[in-house]
């Protein structure tokens with residue numbers, strides 16, 4: 680009923696405990712609060728909130744056009760929907776180091792369990808595209824130091840993402856990852872790794888959790904959870920997958936409407952009304968007023 684019964688501090692503490700086990704935690708990307716609830720119902724370990732999804736949701740490209748206000752507001756709506764930890768993509772941190780500091784505090788206030796800050800120049804782009812540029816070490820490290828300085832809850836996870844592998848190679852990625860940890864990063868997100876061996880190399884280079892980004896149509900092979908666990912990865916995300924699946928289904932539905940003038944042939948592909956009502960815990964609102972859920976839904 681309504682929102683999560685677990686406060687943000689408890690979610691963060693539980694998340695840290697899970698990370699400490701060293702097992703692979705699975706964080707599918709939610710594209711709205713309802714899909715976050717579905718991720719929880721399906722038994723996953725956490726919810727990822729993608730910057731690409733938040734920008735696409737607004738009909739914008741993933742080039743840093745979203746504002747901190749928009750990202751923190753939407754992330755709060757998603758984070759409050761489940762008892763799971765939610766981590767959000769904060770792109771380059773929304774400006775200079777002092778802006779990164781504000782970003783951390785706004786995301787803590789929004790109930791997030793953590794965030795990642797990347798070392799791309801602005802305007803950023805999807806990390807799986809060609810033509811990326813990264814800032815120098817000093818700028819990348821200042822962003823992470825500012826984030827670590829600003830955090831109030833020590834369990835709020837500050838993850839440093841580096842896109843440098845695509846620009847200067849794997850050795851540069853290992854070197855920067857080590858420096859980012861020294862600057863205060865609790866975890867490392869090595870973007871657009873090309874092989875399991877590359878993930879293993881980053882895993883060996885740092886002693887903090889490492890995230891693997893299994894986004895489709897990019898530079899990384901889509902490794903299985905078993906493969907990623909075998910090289911010691913700690914968090915895996917599928918950031919845009921549910922949005923891609925949903926938009927693919929919506930496109931096919933509109934084609935069917937154009938062709939058939941009805942969606943009767945697609946009913947089996949739809950989430951049933953009863954499934955939706957179960958997912959939003961509709962019946963629980965009888966707690967306030969017994970006349971709210973006083974009907975039956977034919978399955």
Ligand SMILES: C[C@](O)(C(=O)O)[C@H](CC(=O)O)C(=O)O
Nearest residue numbers: 729730731805806807894918
């Ligand atoms: C993880 C990511 O930063 C995101 O915004 O979800 C993107 C995902 C994508 O565009 O496929 C990324 O830069 O990898």
Ligand SMILES: [Mg+2]
Nearest residue numbers: 729730731768
């Ligand atoms: Mg992103």
